[in-house]
Amino acid sequence: MLEIKNLHVTVGGQEILKGLNLTISDGEVHAIMGPNGAGKSTLSYAVCGKDGYEITQGSITYNGKNLMDMDPNERAGEGLFLGFQYPVEIPGVSNMNFLRSALNSQRRYRGEDEIAAVDFLKLIRAKAAELDMDPEMLKRPVNVGFSGGEKKRNEMVQMAVLDPSLAVLDETDSGLDIDALKIVATGINRLRATDKSILMITHYQRLLDYVVPDYVHILAAGQIVKTGGKELALELEEKGYMGLGITESAA
Amino acid sequence: MVATQEAKQTVQDVTGEYKYGFVTDIETERAPKGLSEDVIRFISAKKDEPEWLLAWRLKAYQKWLTMEEPTWAMVDYPKIDFQDIYYYSAPKSAEDGPKSLDEVDPELLRTYEKLGISLKEQEVLAGVAVDIVFDSVSVATTFRKKLKEAGIIFCSISEAAHDYPELMKKYLGSVVPVADNYYSALNSAVFTDGTFVYIPKGVRCPMELSTYFRINEANTGQFERTIIIADEGSYVSYLEGCTAPQRDENQLHAAVVELITHDDAEIKYSTVQNWYPGDKDGKGGIYNFVTKRGACRGKNSKISWTQVETGSAVTWKYPSCLLIGDGSVGEFYSVAITNNYQQADTGTKMIHIGKNTSSTIISKGISAGKSEATYRGLVRVMAGAENARNFTQCDSLLIGDKCGAHTVPYIEIKNPTAQVEHEATTSKISDEQLFYCQQRGLETEDSVALIVNGFCKDVMKNLPMEFAVEAQKLLGISLEGSVG
Numbered sequence: 001m002l003e004i005k006n007l008h009v010t011v012g013g014q015e016i017l018k019g020l021n022l023t024i025s026d027g028e029v030h031a032i033m034g035p036n037g038a039g040k041s042t043l044s045y046a047v048c049g050k051d052g053y054e055i056t057q058g059s060i061t062y063n064g065k066n067l068m069d070m071d072p073n074e075r076a077g078e079g080l081f082l083g084f085q086y087p088v089e090i091p092g093v094s095n096m097n098f099l100r101s102a103l104n105s106q107r108r109y110r111g112e113d114e115i116a117a118v119d120f121l122k123l124i125r126a127k128a129a130e131l132d133m134d135p136e137m138l139k140r141p142v143n144v145g146f147s148g149g150e151k152k153r154n155e156m157v158q159m160a161v162l163d164p165s166l167a168v169l170d171e172t173d174s175g176l177d178i179d180a181l182k183i184v185a186t187g188i189n190r191l192r193a194t195d196k197s198i199l200m201i202t203h204y205q206r207l208l209d210y211v212v213p214d215y216v217h218i219l220a221a222g223q224i225v226k227t228g229g230k231e232l233a234l235e236l237e238e239k240g241y242m243g244l245g246i247t248e249s250a251a
Numbered sequence: 252m253v254a255t256q257e258a259k260q261t262v263q264d265v266t267g268e269y270k271y272g273f274v275t276d277i278e279t280e281r282a283p284k285g286l287s288e289d290v291i292r293f294i295s296a297k298k299d300e301p302e303w304l305l306a307w308r309l310k311a312y313q314k315w316l317t318m319e320e321p322t323w324a325m326v327d328y329p330k331i332d333f334q335d336i337y338y339y340s341a342p343k344s345a346e347d348g349p350k351s352l353d354e355v356d357p358e359l360l361r362t363y364e365k366l367g368i369s370l371k372e373q374e375v376l377a378g379v380a381v382d383i384v385f386d387s388v389s390v391a392t393t394f395r396k397k398l399k400e401a402g403i404i405f406c407s408i409s410e411a412a413h414d415y416p417e418l419m420k421k422y423l424g425s426v427v428p429v430a431d432n433y434y435s436a437l438n439s440a441v442f443t444d445g446t447f448v449y450i451p452k453g454v455r456c457p458m459e460l461s462t463y464f465r466i467n468e469a470n471t472g473q474f475e476r477t478i479i480i481a482d483e484g485s486y487v488s489y490l491e492g493c494t495a496p497q498r499d500e501n502q503l504h505a506a507v508v509e510l511i512t513h514d515d516a517e518i519k520y521s522t523v524q525n526w527y528p529g530d531k532d533g534k535g536g537i538y539n540f541v542t543k544r545g546a547c548r549g550k551n552s553k554i555s556w557t558q559v560e561t562g563s564a565v566t567w568k569y570p571s572c573l574l575i576g577d578g579s580v581g582e583f584y585s586v587a588i589t590n591n592y593q594q595a596d597t598g599t600k601m602i603h604i605g606k607n608t609s610s611t612i613i614s615k616g617i618s619a620g621k622s623e624a625t626y627r628g629l630v631r632v633m634a635g636a637e638n639a640r641n642f643t644q645c646d647s648l649l650i651g652d653k654c655g656a657h658t659v660p661y662i663e664i665k666n667p668t669a670q671v672e673h674e675a676t677t678s679k680i681s682d683e684q685l686f687y688c689q690q691r692g693l694e695t696e697d698s699v700a701l702i703v704n705g706f707c708k709d710v711m712k713n714l715p716m717e718f719a720v721e722a723q724k725l726l727g728i729s730l731e732g733s734v735g
Contacts (some may be wrong), residue, residue, distance in 0.1 A: 048690050050686050050690075051682060051686065052682075071689065071694075071695070072686060072689035072690050073689045073690075073691075073692050073693055073694050073695070075690075076689070076690055076691060076692035077692055080690075081690075082690050084687065087687070088681070088683045088684050088687045090684060090687070090688070090701070090702060090705055091705050091706065092704070092705025092706055092707070092708035092709070093701055093702070093704065093705035093708075097701075098688075098691070098701065099691075101693060101697065101701060102688070102691035102692045102693055103692070105691075105692040105693050105694060105697060106692035109692065141705065158691065162691065162692070
C-alpha cells in the first residue's frame with residue numbers, strides 16, 4: 001500500500017505540490033488527471049526519488065516503509081516502477097543487457113539469487129512476444145532510434161520483466177497512435193491481472209477506455225481537488241476542467 | 252546537479268581508489284642511481300649481452316644526450332631528474348633463472364595473486380601463455396613448449412639477443428629508430444627487458460600471447476622493449492596489461508614497442524593499462540611516455556591497436572601504423588579514462604604510403620574530476636598512396652564540470668584520390684540517463700559504469716574475451732554481449 005500524506009514538493013525553489021494526499025491499496029488502479037502544470041509529473045518523480053525534487057513536508061510510505069529515506073534504486077527494489085513520459089536513450093547498451101543488469105540489481109537488493117542467463121533469455125523473449133515486440137529490438141541499444149511508440153512499448157516490456165508491485169505511469173499514453181495505445185493498455189492490464197497496484201497519470205480519457213480505473217483523481221495546483229470513480233473521467237472529458245470548476249489556480 | 256556530483260563520486264570510486272596499492276618486499280639488485288655509460292655497461296653486463304648490443308645502447312645514449320625533452324603534448328608535470336632514477340633492478344631470484352613456477356619467489360607469486368593473476372589458474376583455465384615482467388626481468392614463461400612446436404618464438408628480449416641475434420639485429424630499432432624521439436632514445440640506451448615474438452610464415456598463433464607488466468621498485472624507471480614480427484601469412488594476438496603498487500614518488504615508464512607485419516600477416520595488439528594514477532590531489536602516479544609503432548611492410552597486411560587506458564598520472568602515447576605495403580590496413584581503437592588530476596595526451600598516427608591502404612581510428616575519451624584528456628591524431632597520405640582511405644571518430648564524454656576534453660586532429664593529404672573522414676562528438680552523462688537507470692534498480696555506480704560501457708562499446712568489442720573481463724574489472728562495468 002502506498003500512502004502519501006500532506007506532500008509538499010519544491011522544484012528549483014518553487015513549490016509544486018502543496019499538501020497532496022493519496023492512498024493506493026494493493027491491487028487498485030488509480031488514474032490522476034489534471035491540467036498542465038498541476039504537478040502530475042512532479043508527483044511521479046517525488047514518489048520515485050528523482051534528484052531535485054525536494055520534499056519539504058509530508059510523507060511517502062510504501063508497505064509501511066519510508067520511501068523518502070531511500071535511493072531511487074532501493075525504491076525500485078521495493079517494487080516501484082516508473083513508466084517514463086520521455087524514455088531516455090542509452091547508446092551502446094543493449095536492451096537485453098540493460099534489463100538483465102536492472103533485474104539482477106533488484107534481486108540482489110531483495111536478497112534473491114541472480115537470474116540465470118538462460119532463464120532471463122526465456123523470460124525476456126516471452127514478455128517481448130506478449131507485447132508484440134520484435135526480438136531483434138532486444139539487442140538494440142536502449143531506446144536509441146526508437147519511434148515514440150516503440151519507446152513506450154519498450155517501457156511496457158521493461159515493466160513486464162521487472163514485474164513491479166506498484167507501477168507509476170507518467171503520461172505513458174501521450175503522443176501514441178491507437179495501435180501503440182492498445183499495446184500500452186495490454187501491458188498495463190497484464191500487470192493488473194496479477195493484482196498489482198497501478199497509478200496512471202494521463203491527460204486523456206482515451207487510455208481509460210482500455211484500462212478502467214478503480215479511482216480517478218483530479219490534480220490541480222498541487223493538490224488533489226476531486227476524487228471519483230471512472231465516471232469522473234468521462235465527466236471531465238465532457239465538461240473540461242473549467243466546467244468542473246477547476247482552474248489552474250485552484251486551492 | 253546532485254546526481255552529477257554523485258556520478259563524479261562514483262567515477263572516483265571506480266577509477267580513483269587504487270586497489271592494488273601494496274609493495275612487495277623482494278631483495279633487489281640495483282644499478283647505481285643515475286644514467287651514465289657505466290650504468291649502461293652494467294646493465295649490458297648483467298644481461299650478458301653480445302658486444303653489438305652494448306655498442307647499440309651506447310650509441311643511443313650519445314644520441315639521447317644531444318636531444319631535448321619534448322614539450323608539445325598537452326600535459327604538465329615537474330621536470331624529471333634523469334639522474335635520480337635507478338635504471339636497473341631485478342628480483343634476486345632471477346639470478347639463477349627459475350626453471351618453473353615452483354622456483355619463483357613465493358612473495359612474487361603472492362603479489363600476482365593479489366592482483367588476481369594466478370599463473371597456475373591462467374595456465375590451466377585461460378589458455379594464455381604469460382611472460383611476466385616483474386620490474387625488469389622476466390621471471391616466468393609458460394606454454395613455451397607448445398608455442399615452440401608451432402615454430403613460434405616467445406621469449407624475453409634478453410634471451411632473443413642471445414638466441415636469435417640475426418632476428419634481433421634485423422628488427423631492433425627498425426620501426427622506431429633510436430633517435431625517433433627523446434624517450435625512444437632513452438629506452439634504446441637502457442631498456443632492461445621486454446618481450447620478443449616471432450611468428451613464422453603461415454602460422455596462426457594458437458593462443459593469445461600475454462605479458463603482465465608491473466612496476467614495483469620505488470624510483471625504478473621501467474624501460475621495456477617489445478618486438479613482434481609476423482612473417483608472411485601469419486597471425487598473432489598479443490595482450491599487454493599491468494597494475495602497479497601505490498607509491499608517492501613519480502615513476503617513469505618509457506617503453507618502446509615495435510610491430511612488423513609481412514605480406515598478408517596480421518598483428519592484433521591489445522593493452523589494458525592501469526598504472527597508479529596518483530592520489531586525489533594529484534600526488535604520485537606513473538609517468539607513461541610510450542612509443543608504439545607498427546610497420547605494415549607486406550602487402551595486404553594488418554596491424555590493429557586496441558587500448559584501454561585508465562591509469563598513470565601522465566600519459567603520452569600514440570600507437571601508430573606505417574602502411575607501407577599495398578592494401579595494408581591500420582586500426583586504432585582506444586578508450587582513455589582520466590580522473591582527478593590525471594592527464595592523457597594520446598592518439599595515433601596513420602601514415603599511408605602504399606596504394607589502396609586504409610585505416611580506422613575510433614577514440615573514446617572519458618574525463619572526470621579535474622583531469623584533462625587530449626586526442627591527438629595524424630592521418631598522413633603520401634603522394635604515392637593511391638586510393639587511401641581513412642575513417643576517424645573521436646568521441647568525448649565528460650563527467651562533472653571541471654574536466655577537459657580536447658581533440659587535435661592533423662590531416663595531411665598529398666594524393667588527390669584519398670578519402671578521409673573525421674567525426675567528433677562531445678557529450679555529458681545526463682541526470683536523466685542516471686535517473687532512468689537508477690529507477691530500473693541499478694545503483695548509481697553501476698549506472699555510470701553501464702553508460703560508460705555503452706559509450707565505449709565500439710572499442711571494447713575489439714578486445715579479446717580474456718581482456719574484456721580485465722577491462723570490465725577496471726572500468727567497473729558489466730560486459731556487453733554476455734547474454735543473447
